[in-house]
Amino acid sequence: MYGETCGRKKASELKPKALGKMLARAENVLFILASEVDRYPSDILKEIVEKSNATVYKTEAAGTEKVDIDTDARYGLMEIVDRLCNEMGEEYDYIVLAGVPYHIETRVLSGLRSYGMKKVVTLNWRHQQYADLSFPNMPDAERWKKSLNEIAENL
Template identity: 65%
Template sequence: MKEMIENTDATVYKTEATGTKNVDVEADARYGLMEIVDRLCNELGTSYKYIILAGIPYHIESRVLAGLRSYSVETVVTFNWRHQQYADISFNNLNQKQWKKSLKTIAKQL
């Protein structure tokens, strides 16, 4: 993820969830997940090419994606290693090795 962020002009919102202090990614701001979703829904006048979610537990991510859909967010991408039915772009169900290889390929293409 760090390489992807560095290769793009991404705005990064980071949650204060368990374990995120160990993630070496510089954030533009830190909010709770629902605050991030609320800001995205309230700032839809702002044009985002993509909203990409990463590192969110699958069951919570499903609810977040369904909520973003109801606000007509144009394109939502998830880098979760399991398929997400509410995402526009999502991996098929992958094992960890396939998933890491795919993420590396994406990072190199950016």
């Protein structure tokens, strides 16, 4: 199931080295971990989260329990998005999505871009045009893991 939301904005290609340096300089970073986060190399993702000194929200989805990353709060994904849009989104320099299923992430990103978030990043291995920064499509899992590792090394 795919959908499009009108708009001129499209994602810039995520450069791992540059993102690592940007997250290192950021004051407030929010990671949103969702149901497919167990597909990520957990040691690398944990390193990225810890080095960026990020706030972490996990969704209530089953897959998030398998990843050993300390959580600041657990909410449903739509509740997180609602809170970002209504009261707390502007306090974060970067909002980073990891493990949100592609078709849901498309809708979430489309909604977030309408509310003036500073930078929304997806670490998904599939390109998301509605993010500010997104990887290109990466069918090769090893290339994607190498890119995630490069982010961690540059924090």
